[in-house]
Amino acid sequence: DAGVIQSPRHEVTEMGQEVTLRCKPISGHNSLFWYRQTMMRGLELLIYFNNNVPIDDSGMPEDRFSAKMPNASFSTLKIQPSEPRDSAVYFCASSHLPQGAYDYGYTFGSGTRLTVV
Amino acid sequence: RKEVEQDPGPFNVPEGATVAFNCTYSNSASQSFFWYRQDCRKEPKLLMSVYSSGNEDGRFTAQLNRASQYISLLIRDSKLSDSATYLCVVNGPDNQGGKLIFGQGTELSVKP
Numbered sequence: 001d002a003g004v005i006q007s008p009r010h011e012v013t014e015m016g017q018e019v020t021l022r023c024k025p026i027s028g029h030n031s032l033f034w035y036r037q038t039m040m041r042g043l044e045l046l047i048y049f050n051n052n053v054p055i056d057d058s059g060m061p062e063d064r065f066s067a068k069m070p071n072a073s074f075s076t077l078k079i080q081p082s083e084p085r086d087s088a089v090y091f092c093a094s095s096h097l098p099q100g101a102y103d104y105g106y107t108f109g110s111g112t113r114l115t116v117v
Numbered sequence: 118r119k120e121v122e123q124d125p126g127p128f129n130v131p132e133g134a135t136v137a138f139n140c141t142y143s144n145s146a147s148q149s150f151f152w153y154r155q156d157c158r159k160e161p162k163l164l165m166s167v168y169s170s171g172n173e174d175g176r177f178t179a180q181l182n183r184a185s186q187y188i189s190l191l192i193r194d195s196k197l198s199d200s201a202t203y204l205c206v207v208n209g210p211d212n213q214g215g216k217l218i219f220g221q222g223t224e225l226s227v228k229p
Binding site: 031033035042043045048050055056091095097099100101102103104105106107108109110111113 | 148149151153158159160161162163166204206208214215216217218219220221222
């Protein structure tokens with residue numbers, strides 16, 4: 001099992017540029033979660049999908065953030081335009097169905113470390 | 118009140134010590150509880166689930182107190198390799214969709 005795969009591992013971009021983060025969940029998992037982690041705020045849930053459908057995006061900080069899951073094996077998180085305060089580590093996680101998360105937790109990807117200068 | 122609260126630490130302990138972390142949660146209807154471990158600059162990884170009757174995995178013991186809405190993690194005979202941040206995790210308030218809420222984490226540093 002390849003685990004949850006995120007790309008890129010590191011991203012440095014200039015303020016105002018568009019940033020796209022990518023995630024491939026574990027095959028067979030049908031729930032996918034995007035988190036952001038900073039020292040000040042810890043792990044914050046941004047948005048999550050069940051069976052490719054967005055369930056709750058209330059954690060998305062602003063309209064500059066958008067996420068899609070066009071199929072069961074791929075999701076993107078886009079920031080446009082990016083700002084320095086978006087600098088953080090962005091994690092993607094997946095699980096089997098909603099109940100799988102409650103029974104077994106999530107598996108996280110290695111994260112994307114985003115720096116906006 | 119935060120949904121999940123933890124003492125951020127750091128806890129600095131010598132090798133071989135026993136250390137305990139507590140975590141409180143706000144939703145009395147919560148049913149799923151976990152401890153995750155996160156090493157510096159790495160992703161969180163599941164350490165153990167927490168069951169109502171308490172459970173043990175080697176040197177690690179997790180306890181749940183529903184009446185007081187807190188969860189604990191006990192680490193016996195600490196090793197240098199136990200140095201990490203420990204995250205308390207509880208299911209989200211709507212109990213749907215698989216949403217899990219993470220605490221801020223408690224930092225543990227085990228010294229020789």
